[in-house]
Amino acid sequence: MLKEERQKTILTEVELHNRILLTDIADSLEVSVDTVRRDVKELDADKKLRKVHGGAISLGYTSQTTPNPNTYALREKTTIAEKAVSLLKEGSVIFIDGGTTCLELARLIPPHLKMSCFTLSLPVALELISKPNVESIFIGGRISREAQISTGARTVHDLSEIKVDYGFIGTGYVDALHGLTEFDWDIVQVKKAVINASKKSVLLCISEKLNSQHRYKTCDINAINTMITELDPANNLLNPFRNRDIHLL
């Protein structure tokens, strides 16, 4: 087998599977590992792939110098936020949860819209300040360093005294069977309170989180009135969530 031929095969394999093991290739091409190593070395020098310890990785797979370190999956989250904004009406009283998706929602609130908006997220609150027609009320409490939101008994109690039209919430994990779950127990307590404080709960959730779960449960999936993902509501991935009294958007 010629070198060219071999390298072409290697490249195809890499593109196909995003990654290869040198030993696998050597095996299937029936050459020594050294040969494959040399081939891969050349291909790496030609920037056709990236050589790593033990194998090679497709260039498309490797994250190129952190394109947007700010928000993961920003496009999807913006799509979700846009759908959520369509629910807002003049005079609405809403709640906006923490998290990057909810932050996008706050960002996309139209400047002319007159609303009252509760939140317990510092970044969301800062964003709301720039909306000239939004009255922002911050629910205080002990600030969680990681989530940058209020937590604790006081926060939960304060939430028990309000009732908003729409509560826009995020979640760490969601599953049709196990409902909304979180990594952090404190956060769960707060989210429970938020759902309680909302006439209608709207879940903002990128599809990547579907069918994932964790230790602590926030609520069953039925507790959610509307679920917004970046997907088309007819998408098959959303099938488990159909016929459960949930409005998919």
Added chain:
Amino acid sequence: MLKEERQKTILTEVELHNRILLTDIADSLEVSVDTVRRDVKELDADKKLRKVHGGAISLGYTSQTTPNPNTYALREKTTIAEKAVSLLKEGSVIFIDGGTTCLELARLIPPHLKMSCFTLSLPVALELISKPNVESIFIGGRISREAQISTGARTVHDLSEIKVDYGFIGTGYVDALHGLTEFDWDIVQVKKAVINASKKSVLLCISEKLNSQHRYKTCDINAINTMITELDPANNLLNPFRNRDIHLL
């Protein structure tokens, strides 16, 4: 499984859920915790995520508070903040007001210092988050768009229920005769409540504001225990404030 693959998986998990446990990842990837720890360490060194005790958190959630170079009279305010920091002790419970001078104080809190810190200023709260040993409690309320702080009856009431060792406050205007005054009535109500909630009140005030006044009065100058300016305490400009039971710093 290649190391790169593993690291990519870890990164995706972190960005998706904001936070992960090393043990969870080790479990799902079927490698030892040590390996995951080493991976996370590398990713942290590459600034792809932030490693914390027991896990890792997404960078999107660690808002890197950039020192604001646009602050007016930053040098003076930093000088004041440095003096204020010297009052802080391990285990102190303090309150930090809004405003750029107080924000400087928050910024200069030593990272090792274990404290509890109340505030009603969004920027101050965000700054406090980056202090690993400071417990931050935010006093909620209606957010003032201009001052970026909580205001209103609820805020005032909440303040009436706490008592801190030191209250570090700013003021719009100060005069030996007319005391602390403000432009905004709502702000005055809050500041009154803060002073009431403090065993000792510390005024942070650049010398430029000395001998100025405005419409609404916060308190007499006697209500202040310590007054910090960027000037030497012996400076003549401070003469009007001497012999009034005020400690000049």
Added chain:
DNA sequence: ATCAATTGTGCTGTTTTTTGCAATATATTA
């Protein structure tokens, strides 16, 4: 066609990297 030079390939021994484990130190939590 012959011979020397070049290139490609596999092999060997050595070095480096990766990984898991164990012992100890440190941090966190109750």
Added chain:
DNA sequence: TAATATATTGCAAAAAACAGCACAATTGAT
């Protein structure tokens, strides 16, 4: 404070990379 969880360190085994070498295949010039 004790008890538990997590970090750190050093170490050893395995895997992989590397360097050097031998040898075959190919090339190119005579």
